[in-house]
Each structure stands twice: as C-alpha cells, then as structure tokens.
Amino acid sequence: GGWGLQEKVRARQSRFDGILNGIDTTEWDPTNDPLLPAHYSVENRTGKAECKAHIQKTLGLNIDPDAPLLAFIGRLAPQKGIDVIEASMNWLMGGDGDVLTGAQVIMMGSGEHKYADFMQKTEAQYKGRVCGYVGFSSAMEHMIIAGADILLMPSRYEPCGLPQMYAQRYGTIPIVHATGGLKDSVDQYEAPAGPGLPSNGTGWKFGNCDAGGLQWGIHNALRVYKKDKPDWNAMVTRAMHKDFSWDISAQKYEEIFEWVQMDEANQRPWPFVHN
Numbered sequence: 001g002g003w004g005l006q007e008k009v010r011a012r013q014s015r016f017d018g019i020l021n022g023i024d025t026t027e028w029d030p031t032n033d034p035l036l037p038a039h040y041s042v043e044n045r046t047g048k049a050e051c052k053a054h055i056q057k058t059l060g061l062n063i064d065p066d067a068p069l070l071a072f073i074g075r076l077a078p079q080k081g082i083d084v085i086e087a088s089m090n091w092l093m094g095g096d097g098d099v100l101t102g103a104q105v106i107m108m109g110s111g112e113h114k115y116a117d118f119m120q121k122t123e124a125q126y127k128g129r130v131c132g133y134v135g136f137s138s139a140m141e142h143m144i145i146a147g148a149d150i151l152l153m154p155s156r157y158e159p160c161g162l163p164q165m166y167a168q169r170y171g172t173i174p175i176v177h178a179t180g181g182l183k184d185s186v187d188q189y190e191a192p193a194g195p196g197l198p199s200n201g202t203g204w205k206f207g208n209c210d211a212g213g214l215q216w217g218i219h220n221a222l223r224v225y226k227k228d229k230p231d232w233n234a235m236v237t238r239a240m241h242k243d244f245s246w247d248i249s250a251q252k253y254e255e256i257f258e259w260v261q262m263d264e265a266n267q268r269p270w271p272f273v274h275n
Contacts, residue, residue: 017256020181021160022246023169028142030170035142040171042240048146048171055147059106059131067102067129068225070218071148071172073141073163074155076111076119076134081154081177086118087211092218093126099222106144108133148172150221156209158182168202168239173232175217178205185244189224189235199231202239 009016027033030048031041037054040047049065056063070092074080085107095101107119107130119132133140141163145151151167153176160181164174168186176182182205189201204221206213224232 018181018184019249019252019256020165020185020244021162022249023162023165023244025169025245028166028169030146033142033146035139036146037143042171042237045171045236051143051146052149053147055106055143056104058143059133060128061104061106061131062128064102064104067104068150068222069104069106069148070150070152071106071108071144072152073108073144074153076109076115079156080109081156081209081214082107082109082111082115082118084154084209084211084214085152086115088214088218089122089130091211091215093122093129099219099226102129103222104129106131106133106148108136108140108144110135145170145172149225150175150218152214152218153177153182154206154209154214155179155182161185164203165244168242169244171236171240173221173235173239174203175214175221176203176205177209177213178207179209187238189220192231199234200238202235202242 030036031039033039036047036051038047038050040051052065052069053063055061056069061069072082072085074082076082089105092100092103092105095103110116116132116134119134123130123132145163145166148167149172151163151172151174153161153164153174155161155177156179158177158180164176164182164185167174174186176186186203186205187201188205189203190199192199204217206217224235
C-alpha cells in the first residue's frame with residue numbers, strides 16, 4: 001500500500017497531518033441543484049422523497065417510498081470494493097423477513113468487464129430491485145445521491161473520497177470502510193445512551209473490508225431506517241448540517257503553516273556550498 005515508503009512515513013508520523021479535500025458547495029447544493037427534479041433543504045426534505053421516486057422510475061426500479069434505496073457510485077475495480085458488494089448482493093436481496101426485506105440497490109460505474117457483467121446480470125436477476133448502470137454520468141450521479149437513502153463506499157483504501165461528503169450534504173447516509181478520508185469524514189452512529197437522550201453520528205464505518213464488514217454496516221443502518229424513523233431523520237439532519245466546504249479545508253492548511261513556523265525543524269538539510 002505504501003510502495004516501500006510506509007516505514008519512512010511511520011518513522012516521522014509526528015510530523016504528518018491529514019487534511020480532507022473540500023467540495024464545491026455551489027455545485028452540490030440540494031436547495032438549488034439544477035440537475036434534480038425537486039429541491040429540498042435540511043428544514044424541508046419533501047423534495048428528497050420526490051427525487052427518490054424520480055430515480056426509481058428513471059432506472060426501472062419499483063416505485064416504493066418505503067423501500068430503502070442503497071447506492072454505489074465508483075470505478076469498477078477492487079480498490080473501490082465492488083467485489084465486496086458482489087459478495088453481499090444475494091444476502092441483501094434474499095432478505096431476512098425483517099430489515100433487509102424490500103431493499104433496492106443502484107450501482108453505477110465503469111471499469112473491469114467482469115464487474116460490469118455482475119451488475120447487468122444482477123439487474124436481470126432482481127428486476128425492479130436492482131439497477132446496474134454501466135458507465136458514468138455527472139447528472140445521474142447528482143440524481144442518484146439525491147434519491148438514495150444510503151451510499152455504499154467499501155473502498156479498500158481512499159486518500160480522501162468525495163461522494164461520502166456529497167451524500168451527507170444531500171441527506172444520504174454513508175456506509176464506509178473505515179480507511180483514509182472515509183474514516184475522517186463520517187461520524188460513526190451511536191444509539192441513544194438512554195431514554196430522552198440523543199443519538200450521535202452521520203453513518204456507519206466498518207473495520208474489515210469484506211462481505212462481513214459491509215453486511216454489518218448495512219444491517220445496522222437498515223435496522224434504524226425501518227425501526228426508528230425519528231432517529232434516522234435526526235441522523236439525516238446531522239449529516240446535512242456538516243460543513244465540507246473548502247473554507248474548512250483552507251483553515252486547516254493555514255493552521256499547518258502556523259505550526260510549521262512555530263516548530264523547529266526535526267531535520268536540517270546539508271548546507272549548500274556555492275563554488
């Protein structure tokens with residue numbers, strides 16, 4: 001993963017800091033996104049339900065406002081974890097007579113043919129519940145993120161990642177592998193500690209990037225989605241309130257520059273001798 005540099009980096013980890021990328025909050029704004037069939041805000045999310053019905057109809061899914069709609073958008077390669085989704089698909093579609101029952105899935109991406117074949121075959125097998133969109137469209141990305149309830153990002157590694165930020169801004173709850181920027185930008189859901197107390201978090205993070213890890217995240221998310229709607233809605237509100245703008249990232253860069261000026265260098269270069 002570190003191409004031979006990992007030990008060098010670990011040896012100087014006290015000198016490293018990570019800064020998340022920001023997102024274009026003008027392009028990604030559910031209150032006036034021109035690519036959406038309806039607009040909505042954190043205060044009034046009626047338009048999100050309209051976006052869900054629109055994407056279900058557009059992509060050939062059963063139009064069902066109560067069906068949890070999960071989405072994956074990414075390159076069709078092992079790095080993005082599409083094989084982990086493949087290993088979990090029959091489990092998800094098979095249902096459990098409880099929280100998994102009726103779930104729908106949209107997968108969009110391009111890349112390795114074997115994963116494109118998987119998406120198309122799964123759509124044919126579970127017609128009305130699965131869409132395998134081979135290719136990529138920016139307009140479709142906006143519509144999927146606005147219409148979905150949950151975004152899946154089981155990436156094996158991800159220096160930053162942007163879709164999980166777009167998703168939270170659009171009130172779509174991310175389920176991610178706890179790595180890199182995914183770990184840093186999603187707050188793990190925690191149930192209320194007692195009666196009358198609030199829950200915390202904006203999504204789910206799983207430690208093992210395998211079918212078991214992803215299924216743990218999906219099952220827990222769908223349990224809250226189906227059995228505790230007030231708590232789910234509170235989580236959506238928290239997610240939409242998060243600030244992923246470049247203003248926040250710029251402030252962190254400024255902090256780093258200030259720290260650099262305050263701290264004496266660990267290593268000094270060889271003096272340059274001019275002949």
